[in-house]
Amino acid sequence: MGSTIKDIAKDTNLSLATISKYLNGKNILPENKKLIEESIKKLGYKPNKTAQNLRSKKTNTICILLPFIGDYFWGFLCSIMEEYLRKYNYSTIISSYDAFSDDNTSELQFLLSKQVDGVILVPEYSGSITLPSLLLEAHIPFVCLDQELNGLSSDFVTSNNRTSAYQATKYFLENGHKIFGAIGGDLTSYTMKERISGMRDACREYNIPEDNLYIYGGDIASSADFFRNIMSMPNHPTAMLMLSYNYTLGTILTLSELGLQIPKDFSLISFDDDEIFSAFNPPITTVVQNLNEIGRQATGLLIKRINGDYELYPETKMIETKLIVRKSVANISTM
Amino acid sequence: MGSTIKDIAKDTNLSLATISKYLNGKNILPENKKLIEESIKKLGYKPNKTAQNLRSKKTNTICILLPFIGDYFWGFLCSIMEEYLRKYNYSTIISSYDAFSDDNTSELQFLLSKQVDGVILVPEYSGSITLPSLLLEAHIPFVCLDQELNGLSSDFVTSNNRTSAYQATKYFLENGHKIFGAIGGDLTSYTMKERISGMRDACREYNIPEDNLYIYGGDIASSADFFRNIMSMPNHPTAMLMLSYNYTLGTILTLSELGLQIPKDFSLISFDDDEIFSAFNPPITTVVQNLNEIGRQATGLLIKRINGDYELYPETKMIETKLIVRKSVANISTM
DNA sequence: CTGAAAGCGCTTACAG
DNA sequence: CTGAAAGCGCTTACAG
Numbered sequence: 001m002g003s004t005i006k007d008i009a010k011d012t013n014l015s016l017a018t019i020s021k022y023l024n025g026k027n028i029l030p031e032n033k034k035l036i037e038e039s040i041k042k043l044g045y046k047p048n049k050t051a052q053n054l055r056s057k058k059t060n061t062i063c064i065l066l067p068f069i070g071d072y073f074w075g076f077l078c079s080i081m082e083e084y085l086r087k088y089n090y091s092t093i094i095s096s097y098d099a100f101s102d103d104n105t106s107e108l109q110f111l112l113s114k115q116v117d118g119v120i121l122v123p124e125y126s127g128s129i130t131l132p133s134l135l136l137e138a139h140i141p142f143v144c145l146d147q148e149l150n151g152l153s154s155d156f157v158t159s160n161n162r163t164s165a166y167q168a169t170k171y172f173l174e175n176g177h178k179i180f181g182a183i184g185g186d187l188t189s190y191t192m193k194e195r196i197s198g199m200r201d202a203c204r205e206y207n208i209p210e211d212n213l214y215i216y217g218g219d220i221a222s223s224a225d226f227f228r229n230i231m232s233m234p235n236h237p238t239a240m241l242m243l244s245y246n247y248t249l250g251t252i253l254t255l256s257e258l259g260l261q262i263p264k265d266f267s268l269i270s271f272d273d274d275e276i277f278s279a280f281n282p283p284i285t286t287v288v289q290n291l292n293e294i295g296r297q298a299t300g301l302l303i304k305r306i307n308g309d310y311e312l313y314p315e316t317k318m319i320e321t322k323l324i325v326r327k328s329v330a331n332i333s334t335m
Numbered sequence: 336m337g338s339t340i341k342d343i344a345k346d347t348n349l350s351l352a353t354i355s356k357y358l359n360g361k362n363i364l365p366e367n368k369k370l371i372e373e374s375i376k377k378l379g380y381k382p383n384k385t386a387q388n389l390r391s392k393k394t395n396t397i398c399i400l401l402p403f404i405g406d407y408f409w410g411f412l413c414s415i416m417e418e419y420l421r422k423y424n425y426s427t428i429i430s431s432y433d434a435f436s437d438d439n440t441s442e443l444q445f446l447l448s449k450q451v452d453g454v455i456l457v458p459e460y461s462g463s464i465t466l467p468s469l470l471l472e473a474h475i476p477f478v479c480l481d482q483e484l485n486g487l488s489s490d491f492v493t494s495n496n497r498t499s500a501y502q503a504t505k506y507f508l509e510n511g512h513k514i515f516g517a518i519g520g521d522l523t524s525y526t527m528k529e530r531i532s533g534m535r536d537a538c539r540e541y542n543i544p545e546d547n548l549y550i551y552g553g554d555i556a557s558s559a560d561f562f563r564n565i566m567s568m569p570n571h572p573t574a575m576l577m578l579s580y581n582y583t584l585g586t587i588l589t590l591s592e593l594g595l596q597i598p599k600d601f602s603l604i605s606f607d608d609d610e611i612f613s614a615f616n617p618p619i620t621t622v623v624q625n626l627n628e629i630g631r632q633a634t635g636l637l638i639k640r641i642n643g644d645y646e647l648y649p650e651t652k653m654i655e656t657k658l659i660v661r662k663s664v665a666n667i668s669t670m
Numbered sequence: 671c672t673g674a675a676a677g678c679g680c681t682t683a684c685a686g
Numbered sequence: 687c688t689g690a691a692a693g694c695g696c697t698t699a700c701a702g
Binding site for chain 1 (some may be wrong): 337381382384385386387388389394409413414417426428429430431445447448449450451466554555556559581584585588589590592608610611614615616620
């Protein structure tokens, strides 16, 4: 079907080796280069990656390993990283793995048989280290995203969760809020712990007692119950930081159910932005992660490791977030 | 590093060919089979897929091609299809392409160089046929998902959009609603046109005049304006079908802003389900697509084509949806 | 059923 | 800079 390097060699009267050199950007005579290029065009030649991989023992393929693909947040990040990797001349396989299994050998088999050059790993939670341990043993370079691993040091790229929560909390404080809280999912995960630490940092700075901070972790329905309970207290919070997207939606609805208006009756900041938050009335103030930078740093670091550069290993890169101020936080300091 | 077929041959005193036959499930003597299996275990042998691919000219790789990966809906479906494909012994590459480009040759190059055996294609809109045309020319089997192509016949798997909208509308009608509508994004796309046809089918059946049907397509902010306008009319709709997830959230918030309660003051059905819809108060009635079945059918059909079976080509598979009745539709027939 | 040999399409030392 | 030769790890006819 397609033409091969042999056809080009025959057509140009050059050797296979010379064609190969051209393909790999090595030095050849300009006149030969021209000959080869014409021939490639004429014969519609395309290098066979499979053969290249077999010979060079490099697949130029990396795998993004997710606990479960069906998550909106990771989808965006995957496309960003894919684009960066393409620039490095790498192609990307996206696959999922079972983070709750004690035995990830089948996943390792997959990576090994695919001969991927490296892995970008998104841990489900900080404790899922069976797969990372296997990668380490198999000498497959990998970079962790988002969650730091417990008891296993590795390269690691994440948002500066602590600082971002600190900034959001500070914004509450500057607007006169003195009792507030946070709602989210699994609070034992690395990212959530960091965010809560950031809140406490700000409280300490402003001399806000621990008791003024209401923090809840659980599913959406139970967190709505928590929220209703807390709002029935006489000295209830005036503001809350939503630790992830879904909880923001839930809380907004609970508020409207209680007949409370944002920001007049209650202030809100949400982690992670979405088209819908700016379309809301009022538009919601959010903490946005710099996904592009996360993707850029993670891929860059991985390629560096693949190329054998283990300078500063293991390295942690914290990417700054941005507080997008819209209209969901009221200034109550004059009250 | 890893052991090869040669090592197994040496270790078992059998020939390369015999090992290969074992690997490919051909008949060999039971005693040899046992020998080989022991040796494989002992040496930790793993077949090198790259070499297998090069020789057999089959990569057992298919590519899911999305207009943009960062979409929640496709993420789920991708993981489902990946799982099915794994059962067929295929691995999956997920990649994105530019649906608005007139020139998709770089995407084709990518597929060609990766030597994928087939493609599952998600068109951005019905008119994006530059890439499908190239696939057709290159004799790469592909199956379209979700959107039917304009002016290019191909295998095609989608939800039964028309029937699902018909059923939702009928549910409105059975509950006494006589003026209603739909809100969604790009109404010129195949899926949206089908859904609107389904609504009209139901209206015709119940002798509801065209004028009682308010349909709007646009972004979330402008559709909120539309909704506010329409609700200020004296004879405003009592119910609406939300043609996609985001619009449901927007409309719920507009309603609460207007001080209207679901379902007492307004009824709602949403396309596509999400955890949050059942956590809402009241929980939202939704039309859910059978993603698992869509994934199963799409992968099954593609594998069939790859294996050269072109029976009934081009084939369209419409997957039934399900109306999940919760509490967002009021019965107003006694009013 | 088994094995010796050729070859998939390319890259990699090694001479020249 | 160029080319002849070997070989990456496997599969595929072909004899036996």
